[in-house]
Amino acid sequence: MNHLTIVTPGAALPSATGGVAALRNITALSALITRTMQRASHLPGLATFSGPSGFGKSFAAAHAAGAFRAYYVEARSGWTRKAMLLAILRQQGVVPARTVTEMVDQVAEQLVLSRRPLIIDEFDHVVARSLVELVRDIYEQSQATIILIGEEYLPQKLQRWERFHGRVLDWMQASPCSLPDAQALARLYCPNLTVADDLLARLVSEAHGSCRRVCVNLDQINVYARGEGLETITLGDWGGQPLHTGKPPATRSF
Numbered sequence: 141m142n143h144l145t146i147v148t149p150g151a152a153l154p155s156a157t158g159g160v161a162a163l164r165n166i167t168a169l170s171a172l173i174t175r176t177m178q179r180a181s182h183l184p185g186l187a188t189f190s191g192p193s194g195f196g197k198s199f200a201a202a203h204a205a206g207a208f209r210a211y212y213v214e215a216r217s218g219w220t221r222k223a224m225l226l227a228i229l230r231q232q233g234v235v236p237a238r239t240v241t242e243m244v245d246q247v248a249e250q251l252v253l254s255r256r257p258l259i260i261d262e263f264d265h266v267v268a269r270s271l272v273e274l275v276r277d278i279y280e281q282s283q284a285t286i287i288l289i290g291e292e293y294l295p296q297k298l299q300r301w302e303r304f305h306g307r308v309l310d311w312m313q314a315s316p317c318s319l320p321d322a323q324a325l326a327r328l329y330c331p332n333l334t335v336a337d338d339l340l341a342r343l344v345s346e347a348h349g350s351c352r353r354v355c356v357n358l359d360q361i362n363v364y365a366r367g368e369g370l371e372t373i374t375l376g377d378w379g380g381q382p383l384h385t386g387k388p389p390a391t392r393s394f
Contacts, residue, residue, distance in 0.1 A: 163324060163351065164315045165191075169200040169287075172312045173208055173257055176285045184307040185285050188263075190294040191314030194350030194386075200314070201261050201289050210257040210287075215265035221274055224266070228258065228278075244274070248281035257285035264290045267297045276304045316349025325354055330362045336374040346383045356384045 169189050176187045191197055198214075205212035211231045216223070225243040229236045232250045237243050251258060258278075266272060267290075279286050288294070295311045298304060319337065322344050326335040335358070347353035364381070365373045 163196060163199075163321050164318070165196045165200040166203045168312060168315060169197075169204050170207060172310060173204055173210070173285065173287060176287070176309055177208075177257060179309060184309045185283055186279055186288065186304070186308045187285075187310045187312065188288045188290065188294055188298070188308060189312050189314060190290050190292055192292050192349065194347075194352035195314040195316060196351040197289050197314050198261055199351075201259050201287075204287075205259055208257055210259045211251075211254075212259045212261065215260055215262040217265050217268070219265060219269055219271065221271060224271055224274065244277050245281065248278050248284075251278070251282040251284035255284075257287060259287045259289065261289045263288040264294060264297065267294070272298065272301045272304050276301070276307065279307065317344055317347055317351045317354050319344055321351060322354050322358075325351065326358055329355060329358045330365075333362055333365050333370070334372040335361060336372065338375040339373060339378055342375055342378075343383065346385045348386070350386065353384055353386055360384065 172187055172189060176185055179185065189197060189200070201212065204210060211228060213224075213227045213231055216227075219227075221240050222243070225240060225247060226236055228247050229243060229250075232247065232254075234246050234250055237246055260266065260275070266275065266288075275286065275288075278284075290297075292313075295308075298308070319341055322340040323337070326333075326340060339361070343354050343357050347357070360383070361373060361378065364378070365371075368377075370377060
């Protein structure tokens with residue numbers, strides 16, 4: 141039976157400098173892929189990983205792609221059936237055939253031969269372009285593990301396709317950024333600065349679950365601390381300075 145899972149163990153987020161921060165969503169996604177790959181033969185092999193923008197889903201997907209040697213593609217808003225298949229075949233290193241039907245066969249065959257999972261990020265674009273049944277065709281021919289990553293309402297959107305919806309093994313939700321996540325990000329992105337927990341707690345509160353906003357604010361704090369010659373910064377040191385919350389600026393009048 142399909143069910144909803146929220147996983148919150150520690151995980152890792154790759155940085156721009158190649159470091160890794162202990163975050164929850166990479167472990168969550170890795171657990172999802174592992175479970176789906178190790179499922180019993182009579183169970184379905186599709187799974188979703190969904191959540192609001194900024195929760196670190198794409199970071200988790202990139203890490204998982206490396207860890208599981210998965211084929212990873214990021215859906216585009218302008219994808220056609222052919223464009224989608226070409227993107228997957230390019231990742232698989234397969235020379236595409238001439239027709240869409242033949243390319244579906246190629247994608248499925250490579251998934252069977254390689255026994256590697258397929259991760260499709262930004263899957264909401266696939267839904268919007270009505271390419272869902274094409275993914276189901278690939279799954280039916282390969283029975284491979286296919287992970288679909290998208291926004292918070294992706295599971296609800298997929299209800300339109302009953303035959304697809306019924307083949308989803310698990311609906312996993314990404315976790316919001318927590319204080320331990322923020323602590324790990326601070327160690328990674330501010331290695332020469334100690335950011336106090338009271339300030340990090342404020343960042344988490346203002347970010348409303350977004351790891352991306354926490355990272356933006358950490359960069360702002362790091363720049364400020366360097367300018368002030370601080371090695372440790374607290375909420376009191378930061379004072380009443382604004383933080384990035386994602387809210388648009390107020391409308392001005394002249």
